[in-house]
Amino acid sequence: MQNIIVAGGAGYIGSHMVKMLSSAGFNPVTVDNLSTGHRDSVLYGDFEECDIADSVRMGRIFEEYNPAAVIHFAAFSLVGESVSKPDKYYRNNVSGTLSLLDTMRRHACDRFIFSSTAAVFGNPEYLPIDELHPKTPVNPYGRTKLMTEQALGDYAEAYGLRYVIFRYFNAAGHDESGDLKERHSPETHLLPLVVQAAKGERSHIALYGDDYDTPDGTCVRDYIHVNDLCAAHLAGIKYLENGGEPADFNLGNGNGFSVKEIIDKVRLVSGTDFEVKTEGRRAGDPASLVADSSKARHVLGWQPEYTDIEDIIKTVWKTV
Incomplete structure (x- = not known):
């Protein structure tokens, strides 16, 4: 059984990845400093509490487990915080990586799966966004991810690193078993916030801008189920095992859903109503972000299972 190190495996996406790796016959080794992750979310494999920047302790972990590959989710990812605390983001997201x-x-481990983000593209010049789209991030979070992507290319050329970059759009949903959930604190993602309002745990939902150049005036985003993301990472491991060259892939379901559509679908699924307050636009919010994931489908044979936003919402509603 091959060991796979999952850096940040105690987080939302990481914990789902750990479960999928275990189901696929790997032994996941979660490495997490628990700054934002949750120890009780690691339900499979081994766990090591450690910061990825602790080279001495990380060296011991590599010696003990001799991993076949590393999957890296251990990044800070709040755009607003990256603006107010760029030092935190450059130190962890770049230096830590x-x-x-x-x-x-x-330790002669040359297979690396990197969790990147659509934020590297900045404001889109065209839709859907493919891998060749210009990369002009507009915040420190996006810049730290792009800087790391560039470092991976240099490491590949100089040291033979073999890597896969996955750029997420909007991760959403829960594992349908109910064992794993989105547990950010504070919560910033739209879908769990709307579900909280539907459950009466939040007084209202703020709608930031209703005058965008979109069909209903609200921002459009591409939502991809967390297990579909993890399935792509699993395909990425197999791709590298089979000798695949360094590659980058955008991951989305290819469909855009507006904020109003999300709100209406949560109302439908939950059978409840809640207050929505329209506020001003947030700085830096593009009108639409939709992924072109055809490269991942073609090269990796990846196919998202959850393409209907209502089905994604149901996986949250029935497990909260």
């Missing part, structure tokens, strides 16, 4: 890559080099 470089430390992890250097630990891999010292």
Whole structure:
């Protein structure tokens, strides 16, 4: 049984990845400093509480488990916080990742799956967004991810690193078993916030702008189920095992859903109503972000299972 290190495996996407790896016959080894993750979300494999920048402790972990690959989710990802605390984001997202890559080099581990983001593209010049779209991030979070992507290319050329980059659009949903859930604190993602309002845990939902150039005036986003994301990562591991060259892929379901559509669908699924307050636009919110994931489908044979937003919402509603 191959060991796979999952950096950030105690987080939302990471914990789902750990479960999928275990089901696929791997032994996931979660490495997490628990700054935002939850120890009780790690239900499979082994767990090591450690920061990826702790090269001494990470070296011992690599010696013990001799991993076949590393999947890296251990990044800070709040756009607003990245603006007010850029030092935190550059230190962890860039410096921490470089430390992890250097630990891999010292222990002859050359397979790396990197969790990137649609934020590297900035404001879209065309839709849907493919891998060739210009990368002009507009916030420190996006810049730290793009900087790391560029470092991976340099490490591949100099040291033979083999990697896959996955750029997420909007991760959503829960594992249908109910064992794993989205547990951010504070919560910033739209779908769980709307579900909280439907459950009466939130007084209202704020709608930031209703005058965008979209069919109903609200922002349009591409929502991809968390298990579909994890399935792509599993395909990425197999791709590298089979000798695949370094590659980057955008991951979305290819369909855009507006904020109003999300609100209406949650009302439908939950059978409840709740207050929505329209407020001003937030700075830096593009009108539409939709992924072109055809490259992942073609190269990896990946196919998202959840393409209907109502089905994604149901996985949240029935497990909260």
